[in-house]
Amino acid sequence: MSNETWRVRVTKDHLVFSAAHFITFNGTICERLHGHNWRVAVELTGPLDENSYVFDFIALRDTLQAIVLELDHRVLLPTEHPAIRVTASDREVEATFEERRWIFPREDCVLLPVANTTAELVARWIGQRLQPTVEQQAGGTDISLMQIEVEENFGQWAICQIPLK
Numbered sequence: 001m002s003n004e005t006w007r008v009r010v011t012k013d014h015l016v017f018s019a020a021h022f023i024t025f026n027g028t029i030c031e032r033l034h035g036h037n038w039r040v041a042v043e044l045t046g047p048l049d050e051n052s053y054v055f056d057f058i059a060l061r062d063t064l065q066a067i068v069l070e071l072d073h074r075v076l077l078p079t080e081h082p083a084i085r086v087t088a089s090d091r092e093v094e095a096t097f098e099e100r101r102w103i104f105p106r107e108d109c110v111l112l113p114v115a116n117t118t119a120e121l122v123a124r125w126i127g128q129r130l131q132p133t134v135e136q137q138a139g140g141t142d143i144s145l146m147q148i149e150v151e152e153n154f155g156q157w158a159i160c161q162i163p164l165k
Helices: 057-071 119-137
Strands: 007-010 016-021 034-045 074-078 084-088 092-097 100-105 109-112 145-153 156-163
Touching: 007 057, 016 057, 034 057, 034 119, 057 074, 057 119, 074 084, 074 092, 084 109, 109 119, 119 145, 119 156
Parallel strands: 016 074, 074 109
Antiparallel strands: 007 034, 016 034, 034 145, 084 092, 092 100, 145 156
């Protein structure tokens, strides 16, 4: 048995999205609404398949691109935050934190099932969205680890590793 480890990594200039968010920290501090040009990369670890590759680069790129497009030019709002209340109707989304209140057009928002819209939790959400496709398209190979990286600002990456199978 070989001790070799195989990985494929996809990051492209078009795997970016522009999105606004705000986070809370230290319990009662809430940032101002602001935006980033977020960059995304994904890496899969697993054995080589019958074609001598870990995973099809194109399939990985295209699936990740579809997820990134869902986030592009949107406001990212957390639906599981203990102090941020997010209420959505067909036309608008209201978010409140203590005395602060924001109203956005519904089509401009992505409601994420996370506790805070940190780069770390956005990376995990992207990975959770990517995971079913990776597992389905991996065929008989055993992809053991998926690493999702989200760069919120130049040189500031959050990395989430999700063990598979």
